[in-house]
Amino acid sequence: MKIKRIAVALGAAFSIMAFAANPVNVSASERTKIVFWHEMTGPAQVELKRLVNEFNKHQDKYEVEAEFEGDYNEAVQKILNTHGTDASPAVFQAMDISSAQMYYSKHTTPVQKFIDEDGYDVSQISSVARAFYSKDGKQLSMPFNSSQPVLYYNKTLLKKLGITPPPLDPSYSDVTRVANKIYKKSNHKIKGMSIEIYGWFFEQFLANAGACMANKADGHNGVPTAVDFTSSTAVNTMKWIQKGLKQGSFMNYGAGSNAGTNETAAFLSRRLGMFLQSSGSITQLTTGTKDEIGVCYYPHEDGKKANGVSIGGASLWISNDKSKDVQRGAWELVKYLLTPESQASWQAQTGYLALNKKSADQDVLKKLYKKMSQAKIPSQQLNRTMPNKANSGIFMQNLVQNRLLIQTAMEQIYDGKDAKTALTEAQTSMNKYVASNNKANGFDK
Structure with a gap:
């Protein structure tokens, strides 16, 4: 042999x-x-x-x-x-x-x-x-075109304002600290941070905390029968973003392709100091401005070691x-x-x-x-991550519907609705959808 x-x-x-x-x-x-x-x-x-x-x-x-x-x-x-x-x-x-x-x-x-x-x-x-x-x-199948979400920041802008950049592996508090200082030192002319309303980012916050979004270990141990949008990580993360928005240092650019376009434009024109985006955007961002752009790993919850994103x-x-x-x-x-x-x-x-x-x-x-x-940096983030059930993707059908419901909840939370309430409503709707899909496909037998 x-x-x-x-x-x-x-x-x-x-x-x-x-x-x-x-x-x-x-x-x-x-x-x-x-x-x-x-x-x-x-x-x-x-x-x-x-x-x-x-x-x-x-x-x-x-x-x-x-x-x-x-x-x-x-x-x-x-x-x-x-x-x-x-x-x-x-x-x-x-x-x-x-x-x-x-x-x-x-x-x-x-x-x-x-x-x-x-x-x-x-x-x-x-x-x-x-x-x-x-x-x-x-x-x-074999992975091919792959990216990871990362935190981008304008290094030149931070230097000009006298602000220490976020660490390579930032916590939520690290991001808030920098965002608040950008907003304050620019006399409220520059927003510190933006997180686009996008289900992928919500999934990555959970993955980075080692929290599964669907049962059966995110579907890796069997067909999921329920989702969990209301874990402590999910609720705390949405409250963190909501607080930043209320304080004014965070900016809400909405959802969809226009949101991403407007967010990038604001970042490149020094109207936004930091934002989350795919690692695939790095060339566009670094060639779109004369400023030096910094890159960090995806933010993680305070008091928790980063589990790594998918x-x-x-x-x-x-x-x-x-x-x-x-x-x-x-x-x-x-x-x-x-x-x-x-x-x-x-x-x-x-x-x-x-x-x-x-x-x-x-x-x-x-x-x-x-x-x-x-x-x-994105490659370093990828290589340092040890795969486990929480950061290996969600093996479940109808994830497009899942992301739409999460997006709706995020929109409501960004507009001021109670985070736990919005996430619970989305979770209830998705669980009904999962049950219906499992029955239609014979997975409930």
Whole structure:
């Protein structure tokens, strides 16, 4: 068995070396066609197309056709509706919160099958990212475009106002201290902090406190039957934000894409000192101003050690309605997109985190970190986190509905409603929704 595994590993190593060094010239018509559906736009779409072209160029067995399928929600519906037809993709990108939906659809071949066949070393890929897309110890899909939320602050502004920046691993009180000083020392002209009304941020506050939002260990130990929006962490966090808003040092930019746009604009124009946002925004923020931008880990509750936040983004799934040869080709593409070289270039060009640990040794990332030292911080936050049930995502269907209810509660709390009351109402509505969904899917039996 050991000899066989060594042979597989050596064969894989030699194939990767040949893959990188020997472009081939076999026409597309002679290759096995692999249809790849994705949802990337802007620089990410450009880089993804480049990576796919490189894959096609350096091997002669498969021809991948990358096709844009709209936003995440649109793509999920197309994937579910076309399965079993000639129109379905061989490999596709699906958003993080659709993982349970993909799993229960039974439309995919878990990538664990190919990992086992190849003796693929999954330890080279971020354990936190892998945990999000696994079930019962088996890898369902491979994480690809991943990000984490972080705290951004205007370092130049703080220096000008004579304010000590927040620590690398800030508590709620650390954030409040800096926010209050920004607001006071600017004569109330600059807001200190903003937290967009977004369900993802609510989930991350709970994850960072080690609190599960759904029972059955956030769905990792079975199908959830209830959610918990009213834990001490949830209530205390919402009260913390509400207090900052009442004091005037926090700013409410609302919810949705306009909220994010307005928040970023305020930050770049020195009307806002700090805010929470995805690590994927770091390039936009650092190139959008002459000021020096600082980056911290996601804030944690006072008196509690940070448990670590989960990732956002999407992963790569392999359809089970295709032939073995096509599925194998899909897996070869997935492996290529997760190589150290691919992931390093992916982070440098898009802002998404490089998930291959060996990517840090690539020149393109070394140059990025030398030019923009802040870009290291999100990766450090990812690498320091030990995956557990609370920070490995919520494995539950209907998370879109879950986020909408949380968003409504956050809006009410930001406007002054009692935090416990608003969260209880949202929790009651979601639990009814969960019960109805479980009954419709036969999960209640």
